[in-house]
Amino acid sequence: MKDLDVFVLVAVFQEMLGWLFWPLVILVVLGLVGFVGVIVRDRGIYARRFVIAELVGVAGGFFGIWLMLTITSSQLSDIGGPIDWVLMVVIWLAGAIGAAVVAYIGLAALDSTRRSPVAQRAPPLEAASRA
Amino acid sequence: MPSIAAVSRRGLMVSGISALGAAAFGLPRQAFSQVKTKARIVIAGAGAAGLAAAARLSDRLDGAQITLIDARKEHYYQPGFTLVAGGLKPAGYTISSTASHIPRGVTLIEETVAEFDPEGRKVKTSSGRSVEYDFLIVATGLHLDYAAIAGMDTSLIGSNGIGSVYAGPEFAAATWRELSRFADAGGVGLFGRPAIEMKCAGAPLKYTFIADDHLRRRGNRGRAELIYAANNNTLFGVPIVSEKVRMLFQDRGVKVVHDHVMTAIDPARRIATFRTPQGTRDIGYDFVNVIPPMRAPDAVRNSPLPWRDGPFAADGWLDVDRHTLRHRRYRNVFGVGDIAGVPKGKTAASVKWQVPVAVDHLVADIDGKVSTASYNGYTSCPLITRIGRAMLVEFDYDNNLVPSFPGVIAPLEELWVSWVMKEIALKPTYLAMLRGQA
Numbered sequence: 001m002k003d004l005d006v007f008v009l010v011a012v013f014q015e016m017l018g019w020l021f022w023p024l025v026i027l028v029v030l031g032l033v034g035f036v037g038v039i040v041r042d043r044g045i046y047a048r049r050f051v052i053a054e055l056v057g058v059a060g061g062f063f064g065i066w067l068m069l070t071i072t073s074s075q076l077s078d079i080g081g082p083i084d085w086v087l088m089v090v091i092w093l094a095g096a097i098g099a100a101v102v103a104y105i106g107l108a109a110l111d112s113t114r115r116s117p118v119a120q121r122a123p124p125l126e127a128a129s130r131a
Numbered sequence: 132m133p134s135i136a137a138v139s140r141r142g143l144m145v146s147g148i149s150a151l152g153a154a155a156f157g158l159p160r161q162a163f164s165q166v167k168t169k170a171r172i173v174i175a176g177a178g179a180a181g182l183a184a185a186a187r188l189s190d191r192l193d194g195a196q197i198t199l200i201d202a203r204k205e206h207y208y209q210p211g212f213t214l215v216a217g218g219l220k221p222a223g224y225t226i227s228s229t230a231s232h233i234p235r236g237v238t239l240i241e242e243t244v245a246e247f248d249p250e251g252r253k254v255k256t257s258s259g260r261s262v263e264y265d266f267l268i269v270a271t272g273l274h275l276d277y278a279a280i281a282g283m284d285t286s287l288i289g290s291n292g293i294g295s296v297y298a299g300p301e302f303a304a305a306t307w308r309e310l311s312r313f314a315d316a317g318g319v320g321l322f323g324r325p326a327i328e329m330k331c332a333g334a335p336l337k338y339t340f341i342a343d344d345h346l347r348r349r350g351n352r353g354r355a356e357l358i359y360a361a362n363n364n365t366l367f368g369v370p371i372v373s374e375k376v377r378m379l380f381q382d383r384g385v386k387v388v389h390d391h392v393m394t395a396i397d398p399a400r401r402i403a404t405f406r407t408p409q410g411t412r413d414i415g416y417d418f419v420n421v422i423p424p425m426r427a428p429d430a431v432r433n434s435p436l437p438w439r440d441g442p443f444a445a446d447g448w449l450d451v452d453r454h455t456l457r458h459r460r461y462r463n464v465f466g467v468g469d470i471a472g473v474p475k476g477k478t479a480a481s482v483k484w485q486v487p488v489a490v491d492h493l494v495a496d497i498d499g500k501v502s503t504a505s506y507n508g509y510t511s512c513p514l515i516t517r518i519g520r521a522m523l524v525e526f527d528y529d530n531n532l533v534p535s536f537p538g539v540i541a542p543l544e545e546l547w548v549s550w551v552m553k554e555i556a557l558k559p560t561y562l563a564m565l566r567g568q569a
Contacts, residue, residue, distance in 0.1 A: 011566070012563050072519075084548050
């Protein structure tokens with residue numbers, strides 16, 4: 001793999017994910033932009049949303065691991081060396097961060113449509129610390 | 132070794148990143164400035180090597196007349212055969228249409244090359260059509276010589292305990308049905324390899340490990356005896372890997388017999404006959420993975436192109452320089468993939484590294500330049516040691532281990548990460564290779 005560059009990686013991921021590749025890339029970018037957008041709009045992070053998003057994230061991490069084991073016909077006992085644990089942690093983090101970001105954006109969207117009194121009462125973390 | 136790319140690493144990265152946008156619209160990458168030419172290039176064979184060569188040539192040449200000749204309508208992802216025969220993937224996982232991989236601007240003649248005439252610089256197809264060329268790339272693949280084992284025929288695969296991973300997707304699926312039956316019933320499982328050059332010498336070992344794992348998962352390992360009949364006194368061509376496999380076979384309880392070459396099979400009595408230094412020996416089986424001797428196709432064997440002496444002469448492998456893949460007597464002929472008469476590599480990984488080198492030399496010839504690209508024999512084998520673990524073994528002509536991720540992915544360690552690569556990353560890499568992008 002002496003020519004392992006960005007382009008080869010993109011080509012391989014394109015083949016791996018097929019038509020899903022670019023929609024997924026767009027989804028990731030939109031998710032990050034949306035997350036940053038919500039934080040900027042609210043001028044901080046809402047603690048309640050953040051805690052729920054973190055809990056969803058924990059579940060998302062384990063879902064990621066379950067998904068990876070399923071699609072690769074593997075089981076936890078196949079973990080063999082340190083790099084396997086590293087990969088496992090990376091997969092967990094990817095699942096956790098992805099799920100947490102999606103959950104946070106979703107909660108923000110719900111709050112803004114419902115204009116939840118709880119959300120309105122709870123000030124952003126930064127605002128709270130300033131007060 | 133100088134990079135095969137005519138641009139610097141940084142240049143490649145910059146062009147790669149700038150090409151990301153282009154790739155979004157399905158445009159071809161152009162890391163090289165195209166060479167204008169009217170050259171006629173014939174590629175005999177539209178397997179992995181032929182298609183990858185066609186893709187790279189059409190990327191690098193402007194105006195060349197590139198013709199692929201192959202009668203096979205279906206393209207097989209052969210590295211997937213072991214997974215099909217291991218019950219992990221359906222037969223369809225390995226099948227696509229040849230036409231879907233033909234690069235734009237490349238002509239496909241759906242016939243077989245029947246005759247090579249390197250003196251006259253032309254080939255004759257099965258219908259008698261003559262196709263002239265300025266450059267020829269021979270990528271015909273090889274012939275599975277089942278007839279060389281007395282009593283053996285592909286029609287036997289999938290019955291009477293006979294399996295054979297190599298013969299094709301449906302045969303691999305039929306092999307799985309027999310292995311699965313064996314994993315339920317137990318008995319003697321017989322594995323091995325032929326004495327001559329073969330494609331993916333790791334596959335027979337992988338399949339032995341997979342059989343062992345299925346037996347264990349079904350609680351029947353105690354009811355089975357697994358025998359690996361090695362053709363010589365090693366288990367793998369690379370000594371350090373051979374020794375590791377010996378240890379793993381010992382750990383799994385696989386009995387090894389050496390210097391056994393299968394010469395005949397009796398399906399009715401379920402007996403395989405081997406040639407050994409002590410004479411012939413019969414071994415009974417309840418499941419056997421038959422691996423036929425592999426040889427160059429007749430059209431190549433009957434042409435002036437094979438080696439005339441040395442270890443690659445008897446089976447008709449193409450007489451090419453091991454570092455440039457250029458024919459040693461006909462300078463406008465190259466040989467890539469399974470047909471190339473070079474040590475070790477008859478794998479998709481070999482193709483991945485051979486094709487860019489051969490193409491670089493061919494393009495340099497057209498451009499009036501000299502290529503310094505060199506192939507060091509790199510090949511790789513994700514050696515499955517059980518379902519869920521593999522060893523990512525990479526090596527070169529000199530039996531050196533050449534790991535892609537030194538210090539990160541240990542080549543002789545059974546790892547999940549290596550299995551994951553085999554399961555989900557290898558086929559996409561292969562498909563990207565067919566498009567000249569990996």
